[in-house]
Amino acid sequence: MTAVGIDAIEIHAGKLKLDLAETFAPAKNESPEKYTKGLGLAASSFPDTYEDIVTMGANAAHRLMERRGLTPQDIGRIDVATESSFDNSKPVSTYIAGCLEQVYDGDFHHANKGERKFACISGTQSLDDAYNWIRAGRNRGRSALVVATDTALYARGDAGEATQGAGAVAMLISENPRLLELSTEQGYGSADETDFLKPNQQFPSVDGKRSVQVYLARMREALEDFESVAGDTHPDDFVLGPFHTPFPGMVRKAALLAYRHMIRDTEIEERLADEVGRQPRPEAFDSDEEYVEAMGDYTDLLKETSDYQNWYDATIAPTLEISREVGNWYTGSVHIARASGLKHALEEGMDLTGERLLVGSYGSGAQAEIHAETLQDEWEEEIAALTIDEQIASRRDITYEEYEHVHDVHNHDKQADDVEEFTTPDAEFVFEGWGRMGERKYRYVE
Ligand code: CAA
Numbered sequence: 001m002t003a004v005g006i007d008a009i010e011i012h013a014g015k016l017k018l019d020l021a022e023t024f025a026p027a028k029n030e031s032p033e034k035y036t037k038g039l040g041l042a043a044s045s046f047p048d049t050y051e052d053i054v055t056m057g058a059n060a061a062h063r064l065m066e067r068r069g070l071t072p073q074d075i076g077r078i079d080v081a082t083e084s085s086f087d088n089s090k091p092v093s094t095y096i097a098g099c100l101e102q103v104y105d106g107d108f109h110h111a112n113k114g115e116r117k118f119a120c121i122s123g124t125q126s127l128d129d130a131y132n133w134i135r136a137g138r139n140r141g142r143s144a145l146v147v148a149t150d151t152a153l154y155a156r157g158d159a160g161e162a163t164q165g166a167g168a169v170a171m172l173i174s175e176n177p178r179l180l181e182l183s184t185e186q187g188y189g190s191a192d193e194t195d196f197l198k199p200n201q202q203f204p205s206v207d208g209k210r211s212v213q214v215y216l217a218r219m220r221e222a223l224e225d226f227e228s229v230a231g232d233t234h235p236d237d238f239v240l241g242p243f244h245t246p247f248p249g250m251v252r253k254a255a256l257l258a259y260r261h262m263i264r265d266t267e268i269e270e271r272l273a274d275e276v277g278r279q280p281r282p283e284a285f286d287s288d289e290e291y292v293e294a295m296g297d298y299t300d301l302l303k304e305t306s307d308y309q310n311w312y313d314a315t316i317a318p319t320l321e322i323s324r325e326v327g328n329w330y331t332g333s334v335h336i337a338r339a340s341g342l343k344h345a346l347e348e349g350m351d352l353t354g355e356r357l358l359v360g361s362y363g364s365g366a367q368a369e370i371h372a373e374t375l376q377d378e379w380e381e382e383i384a385a386l387t388i389d390e391q392i393a394s395r396r397d398i399t400y401e402e403y404e405h406v407h408d409v410h411n412h413d414k415q416a417d418d419v420e421e422f423t424t425p426d427a428e429f430v431f432e433g434w435g436r437m438g439e440r441k442y443r444y445v446e
Contacts, residue, residue, distance in 0.1 A: 005181040007174035012060035014166030016046035017395035040248025044327035049428040057149035060170035076142030081122035081331040091115035123148030123331035123365030124297035130173035143174040148331035155203040165327025169335040178378035185230040189221025196364030206355035226370040242337035244362035248320040276301035285311035
């Protein structure tokens with residue numbers, strides 16, 4: 001069967017930086033360690049006044065097309081995943097295609113366009129749609145462009161304000177991909193939950209503590225469902241485990257539970273038995289409470305073992321390096337986790353061709369999905385082309401007062417037109433105001 005998967009990837013980070021330890025924590029009268037250690041975040045990337053989900057997505061897609069020498073004729077569908085959309089009818093993909101048509105000869109009239117919504121998991125769902133379209137033989141030799149783009153902003157004063165971020169990831173999905181093949185096997189954990197939602201409002205209503213529990217519960221179901229089709233997972237099967245990363249501390253929790261699950265009934269559990277005992281089994285307890293308590297004690301001990309820590313340092317920690325600097329990008333989050341892990345592997349000179357990743361996506365509301373990916377021959381060239389380190393380093397570091405202003409600029413309910421842009425656009429798409437029907441207008445700045 002011909003391989004189908006991710007052929008190319010490009011990332012665009014919002015151009016402003018809100019330093020959480022230096023700027024945000026003092027303004028909130030909180031300890032910087034809550035952010036750097038507890039949540040695992042150093043900074044949020046923020047959109048400048050002329051940036052939004054369209055400009056960030058179009059800029060990532062444009063760079064991808066330029067680097068790979070593509071024309072509109074090479075793209076048969078454009079799917080945008082976002083939970084920051086500003087229109088209930090006209091999809092963001094039409095705006096992004098309109099931007100790209102400003103800089104290319106030819107157009108995207110032949111391309112099927114849409115917008116995917118299921119909180120943060122819709123980026124991965126868009127990969128699925130592209131995969132299925134190609135597998136069904138409907139692509140006529142063309143590739144799909146998937147763009148995951150969000151301004152992940154919370155209402156001022158909401159606990160989630162600490163985990164904001166803004167950025168876009170563009171991915172090209174093709175036959176015989178250069179970067180990664182997607183597995184046919186997938187697992188789902190999906191339930192009607194009210195942990196995080198935006199009922200016709202820009203900023204989310206969040207039950208933060210519950211959202212953490214729902215993430216863990218749905219991920220567990222998805223892993224078990226994945227194993228029901230792909231067979232049992234083992235820590236040695238996967239070189240990296242990119243998970244949806246609302247903040248790195250969330251993934252620290254999920255990784256420990258995933259490791260505990262994967263080592264059950266394996267030689268690792270046996271080997272660790274002298275040190276931490278064997279995992280409690282429910283049938284050995286009179287009540288659920290006793291079992292849960294015993295499992296909690298075992299998990300605390302497992303976390304301290306060198307087996308677990310070595311696995312975490314090799315497989316999970318590298319996937320959190322970009323997220324730590326940019327915050328939550330919602331639909332793009334798991335895709336920057338993957339890029340982060342691969343960038344680290346490239347820098348370490350690791351030979352990963354043929355190796356596998358275990359990818360865990362999540363969207364509130366709620367659904368988790370797990371699949372595997374296999375690294376292809378040209379993964380190193382693709383990852384070496386990423387410019388995310390330069391983008392992170394060149395962001396404008398804003399003061400708390402500037403943050404308040406720029407948050408207002410992006411608040412749909414506020415009129416804050418008088419705020420000057422903080423950076424100068426250069427060879428990129430910018431937002432330039434509204435048209436007569438309330439549509440947003442964009443322009444390419446040379
Ligand atoms: N030193 C070290 N650690 C510290 C500390 C200090 N001085 N102060 C606090 N901490 C630790 C806390 O112990 C806690 O860690 P643990 O959970 O491991 O105990 C961590 O820092 C955060 O502190 P709090 O729990 O007190 O933080 P909070 O209540 O203000 O907010 C949050 C945390 C609820 C997750 C909030 O950021 C939030 O609502 N975020 C948005 C929702 C979210 O991201 N949920 C994640 C799952 S849902 C999802 O994944 C979808 C999505 O993208 C939104």
